[in-house]
Amino acid sequence: xxxxxxxxxxxxxRIREIAPDFRLEDAWALPAQGGADGFATLIEVxxxxxxxxxxxxxxxxxxxxxxxxxxxxxxxxxxxxxxxxDRKETTLKDRLPRDLRNTAAGLKLGSAASxxxxxxxxxLYVTDLESAAEISNRTMHGVVHLSxxxxxxxxxxxxMAVYVKPRGLFGEAYMAMIRPFRYLIVYPALMRQIEAAxxxxxxxxxxxxxxxxxxxxxxxxxAAACPVPxxxxxxxxxxxxxxxxxxxxxxxxxxxxxxEAWARAMFTPSGPLLxxxxxxxxxxxxxxxxxxxxxxxxxxLTTPQLGATVLEADGSRYHVYLVVLLGQGRVTFATFxxxxxxxxxxxxxxxxxxxxRVAPRLMERAIALKPTTDD
Numbered sequence: 075x076x077x078x079x080x081x082x083x084x085x086x087x088r089i090r091e092i093a094p095d096f097r098l099e100d101a102w103a104l105p106a107q108g109g110a111d112g113f114a115t116l117i118e119v120x121x122x123x124x125x126x127x128x129x130x131x132x133x134x135x136x137x138x139x140x141x142x143x144x145x146x147x148x149x150x151x152x153x154x155x156x157x158x159x160d161r162k163e164t165t166l167k168d169r170l171p172r173d174l175r176n177t178a179a180g181l182k183l184g185s186a187a188s189x190x191x192x193x194x195x196x197x198l199y200v201t202d203l204e205s206a207a208e209i210s211n212r213t214m215h216g217v218v219h220l221s222x223x224x225x226x227x228x229x230x231x232x233x234m235a236v237y238v239k240p241r242g243l244f245g246e247a248y249m250a251m252i253r254p255f256r257y258l259i260v261y262p263a264l265m266r267q268i269e270a271a272x273x274x275x276x277x278x279x280x281x282x283x284x285x286x287x288x289x290x291x292x293x294x295x296x297a298a299a300c301p302v303p304x305x306x307x308x309x310x311x312x313x314x315x316x317x318x319x320x321x322x323x324x325x326x327x328x329x330x331x332x333x334e335a336w337a338r339a340m341f342t343p344s345g346p347l348l349x350x351x352x353x354x355x356x357x358x359x360x361x362x363x364x365x366x367x368x369x370x371x372x373x374x375l376t377t378p379q380l381g382a383t384v385l386e387a388d389g390s391r392y393h394v395y396l397v398v399l400l401g402q403g404r405v406t407f408a409t410f411x412x413x414x415x416x417x418x419x420x421x422x423x424x425x426x427x428x429x430x431r432v433a434p435r436l437m438e439r440a441i442a443l444k445p446t447t448d449d
Contacts, residue, residue, distance in 0.1 A: 076261070077101040082221075082235050086304045088199070089206050089219050089237065092169050095160070096217060096237040099249070102261065104232035105269035110403045111324070113222035116232045117205055119271045120220055121181075121195075123264075158215045159239045166198055166208050166217065173302040173312050173320065174199040178207075201301045202322060202404075213248045214240045224402070295441055297323040297407075297434030306397050306408045309378060315395075316419050317426055320408040323437045325400070333400035334375070337383045339440035340398065340407065341371055351432070358425060361389030391418045407437055 082101035083090075106116050157164050167175075178197035195207040195218065204221040217237040222230045240246045300322045302312050312318035331339070343352040352371060356362065361372045368375045373385035373396065385396040391414050399406040409429065413419035 075103045076257075077103050077233065082233065085221070085223070087204055087219065087221060087235075088171075088174065088201065088301075088304065089204070089217060089235075091171070092166055092174075092198070092206070093217055093237055093239075096215075096239045098235060099216075099238045100234075100236040100256070100261075102234045102265070104234055104272075105265055106232035106272040107225075108230055109228060110224075110230060112230060113203060113205075113220075113232075116222060116272075117181075117200065117220060119268065120232075120234070123267060123271065156210050156212070156215070158210075159241050159245070164210075165196065166206075167196075170199060171313060173318055174201070177201065177301055178205070199301065201303070212241060213245045214238045228403075295324060295326060295438060297321045297437040299430075299434075300406070302408050303399060303406055305382065305401070306399055306406065309382065309384065309397060310395055310408075310410050312410065315410040315412045317411040317422055318409065319426075319430065319433075320406055321434050321437060322404050322406045323434075323441075324404050326441060329441075333381055333383045333398055333405070334377060336400060336405050336440060337375070337385065337396075337398040338370060339443040340436045341373070341385065341396070343371060344443075358391075358421075359387070359389050359394065360391035361387040361394065390414065392422070405437065407433060409433065 079098050079101055082098065104116070106112075106119065108115065155164065158166070163169065177199045181197045181200065195209050198206040198208055198217070202222075204219065206217050206219045209216050209218070215238070219235040219237065221233045221235070223233050225231050238249060240249050298321065300320050302318055302320045306320065343349040356372055363369060363372050364374045370385055373387045373394075376384045376386070378384055381399060381401045383398045385398075387394045393412040393414075395410040397406075397408040397410070399408070411422060411426070413422050
């Protein structure tokens with residue numbers, strides 16, 4: 075079903091900060107619904123579609139004509155070879171903020187048939203609720219955006235949006251010429267193809283794909299790296315720090331802990347190993363436990379909004395924030411660090427190597443711990 079553009083734009087999708095100079099051409103609700111962890115399946119279904127295999131003969135013929143013309147006239151030049159209209163960049167990857175870089179590494183979109191026809195989508199980024207891929211040719215530079223939208227009561231539905239930046243008058247004329255064919259023939263055929271693929275997905279999905287392993291890992295209480303969620307970005311801007319990352323963990327069924335209880339279970343040192351690690355962390359970072367206010371170990375503790383707890387440590391070498399976010403059936407742990415000097419910025423790289431190993435273990439350990447009381 076075609077959506078009003080406002081329905082898509084009402085969400086704080088990351089693509090808007092990456093491609094503000096692109097216009098939203100289309101938005102569609104997809105015949106794909108599921109639970110909170112179904113987005114990986116949607117990406118795999120959409121990424122494997124073959125436009126030449128649609129049951130619609132007219133749609134197949136239109137695609138074949140278009141791609142034959144593209145090869146004949148040289149329209150379908152691979153994306154990295156052409157700059158974005160009115161810009162020097164050749165790819166939107168150059169605009170990605172730090173927390174979205176490399177999130178789509180290893181992800182391949184399209185089938186052998188689409189590759190042969192010159193439909194070369196290049197993945198840009200993937201989060202737990204949205205993804206984007208770009209395509210470039212001599213008519214336009216475009217983005218296909220997929221999202222997994224909460225419909226309430228634990229149900230989600232896939233949505234697809236198309237952003238374009240035409241190449242001059244020729245690109246505008248081309249987009250106008252194909253618009254009625256897209257709405258009357260191509261998109262209806264595509265929706266039927268998506269619906270059939272979605273219904274068949276339990277039989278055809280590859281359980282060893284990176285996206286499926288990530289989804290299954292979350293369901294099995296394994297923390298996994300993820301982009302910094304928009305809800306956390308509303309509290310702190312990752313670009314203002316030297317380092318930022320995030321990890322997510324599926325909340326076990328029946329777990330009723332508050333976000334602060336999760337934070338205390340994760341960061342309260344217990345046992346000689348963790349207490350020693352916390353002491354070393356304090357020495358290296360130059361952070362000392364706060365003497366006033368609510369605290370948790372070396373951090374001042376605040377709860378700025380429902381479902382979020384922020385821990386702040388301000389030391390002689392680093393200013394550190396830890397954010398714990400609870401919602402949509404998962405707990406997210408984000409870290410932000412700002413160095414006091416160039417030397418300590420260099421040392422931070424080594425510290426964060428250890429951090430990326432310890433952070434997911436702290437989250438997984440918290441599952442088995444009971445909530446602690448406030449200090």
